[in-house]
Every structure is written in structure tokens, then in C-alpha cells.
Amino acid sequence: xxxxxxxxxxxxxxxxxxxxxxxxxxxxxxxxxxxxxxxxxxxxxxxxxxxxxxxxxxxxxxxxxxxxxxxxxxxxxxxxxxxxxxxxxxxxxxxxxxxxxxxxxxxxxxx
Amino acid sequence: xxxxxxxxxxxxxxxxxxxxxxxxxxxxxxxxxxxxxxxxxxxxxxxxxxxxxxxxxxxxxxxxxxxxxxxxxxxxxxxxxxxxxxxxxxxxxxxxxxxxxxxxxxxxxxxxxxxx
Numbered sequence: 001x002x003x004x005x006x007x008x009x010x011x012x013x014x015x016x017x018x019x020x021x022x023x024x025x026x027x028x029x030x031x032x033x034x035x036x037x038x039x040x041x042x043x044x045x046x047x048x049x050x051x052x053x054x055x056x057x058x059x060x061x062x063x064x065x066x067x068x069x070x071x072x073x074x075x076x077x078x079x080x081x082x083x084x085x086x087x088x089x090x091x092x093x094x095x096x097x098x099x100x101x102x103x104x105x106x107x108x109x110x111x
Numbered sequence: 112x113x114x115x116x117x118x119x120x121x122x123x124x125x126x127x128x129x130x131x132x133x134x135x136x137x138x139x140x141x142x143x144x145x146x147x148x149x150x151x152x153x154x155x156x157x158x159x160x161x162x163x164x165x166x167x168x169x170x171x172x173x174x175x176x177x178x179x180x181x182x183x184x185x186x187x188x189x190x191x192x193x194x195x196x197x198x199x200x201x202x203x204x205x206x207x208x209x210x211x212x213x214x215x216x217x218x219x220x221x222x223x224x225x226x227x
Contacts, residue, residue, distance in 0.1 A: 031214045042201050042218035043154070050214075088154070092214050097142055097161070097205060098169070099216060103153040 003027075006089055006102025013079055014110050021087060021105045022073040029091035032065050032072040033099065037086045046087075047074070079109050114138045115219035117202050123225045130189040132222050134202030136182075141206030143185040144216065145169075145177060147198040154201065160185055192226045199223050 006023045013019060023032070031050055035043035047058050049065035049072060056063055062075045072091075076083055089102040114137035124130050134143060145157040146169075156169030158177040166177050174196060176188045189196055202219040 033215065035218075040221075042220050045215055045217060048215050090216075097214065098144075098156060098159065101154045103151070 004089060004091055004100055004102040006105060008105060010106040012108045012110065015079060015081060017079055019076040019079055019107060020073060022071060023089035023102045024071040025091060026070065027093055028069040029093045031092035033090040034063050034074045035088040035090065037088065043088055081109050081111050083107060084109050115202060115204055115217060117219040117222050119222060120220065121223045123227065124192055125227050126193055127191050130192050130224065132187045132200055134185045134219055136204050138204060139182060140204035142204065143179065144203040145187045146201045146203065147171065148201060149198050157187065194226050197224060197226045
């Protein structure tokens with residue numbers, strides 16, 4: 001089946017720093033989604049990308065749909081303590097509606 | 112919020128007992144999904160539904176069954192629970208009538224199941 005490689009697995013940063021994480025695949029995806037999960041809660045959708053090359057922002061978050069359709073990245077600018085959590089990428093390929101998830105990036109922000 | 116609730120939120124049961132988890136949505140989304148989340152494996156799809164009484168298997172469906180008798184409810188049943196089914200279970204929905212959001216999945220708060 002399709003697989004997503006998400007990196008890095010974890011990050012430890014200082015408050016105010018910028019963060020970048022990415023997902024790559026050997027398969028083409030038509031949709032890329034980025035989620036954040038806080039402890040004890042379900043994943044929350046942050047950004048959805050539908051076109052190759054698309055760059056979309058949501059506050060301090062910016063995500064891009066790679067031009068090859070096989071990758072996507074998420075940037076967080078000027079990190080704050082509440083950015084702590086696990087960030088997941090997810091891709092949708094073909095005509096089905098089943099997402100393939102990356103294994104997540106654990107972000108820790110030191111105040 | 113996408114109007115998704117899961118019940119129970121926590122459950123401890125014994126090996127061999129049947130368990131049913133419920134997902135309820137108030138958004139009239141067409142598609143519903145059950146995932147399990149385990150350390151080192153991320154989110155894995157168990158079963159999904161693409162309409163009332165229409166369901167199909169995901170990548171880790173062995174030992175699980177589902178039913179969807181109405182749009183708003185999707186039930187996940189473990190006929191005879193095993194310790195390997197100890198996990199956090201998430202329901203998700205998608206298929207809004209809003210343009211451009213068909214593929215976006217929204218997750219419930221999760222059910223933490225422990226099988227002793």
C-alpha cells in the first residue's frame with residue numbers, strides 16, 4: 001500500500017523559533033492534509049491542500065503541496081508553547097477517500 | 112467543531128468479551144471511518160462506510176466488524192476482545208456538501224480501550 005515518510009520524528013525548539021517538517025511518498029497524492037493532535041484528544045485539521053504547487057497559510061502555519069505531488073511540507077513561524085503536540089501529514093490518492101497517514105512529528109517548545 | 116462524539120470515552124474490559132464503540136455525528140457527512148492509534152504505527156484504518164449499510168475493510172480489519180444503520184451512527188464491534196486490541200480508537204467523518212471539502216476528514220475525541 002501507499003506509505004508516507006514523515007520527518008523529523010521529533011523536534012525540540014525554543015519559543016520563537018521557526019519549525020519545518022515534511023512528508024514524502026513514492027506515490028502521487030491528489031490531496032495533502034496536515035493535522036495537529038494534543039495529548040488525549042483527536043487530530044485537528046490545520047490545512048488542506050488540493051493543487052500541486054499550492055501554498056496555503058493558516059495564521060503562523062504555512063503548508064505547500066509539492067510540485068511533483070509526492071511531497072508536502074509544513075512550516076510554523078515564531079513558535080509558542082501551545083504549538084506543542086504531534087503533527088501528522090495525510091495524503092489522498094486516486095479516486096478513493098482513504099487517507100494515508102505519516103507517523104507524526106512530536107514538537108516540543110521550550111519557553 | 113465537526114459535531115462528532117464517541118462513546119464510551121474510556122473502557123476497560125477482559126479478554127474474550129464483546130465490546131461495541133459508538134460514533135455519532137450531527138453533520139450529515141456521507142463517509143465515516145474507524146481508526147486505531149498505537150505507538151510506532153500512527154493512525155491505521157480499520158473499517159469505513161460510504162453510506163448507510165455500505166461498509167468496507169481497511170488495513171487492520173481482522174477481529175473487528177462495523178455497522179451503519181443510519182447516517183449519523185457508525186458502530187465498531189470487537190466480537191471477542193484480545194489484548195492486542197488495546198488501543199485508542201478514533202472515528203472520523205468526511206463528505207461534506209461544501210465544495211472543496213469532500214476529502215477533509217474530521218476526527219472525534221477518541222475512545223481509550225484497555226483489554227486485560
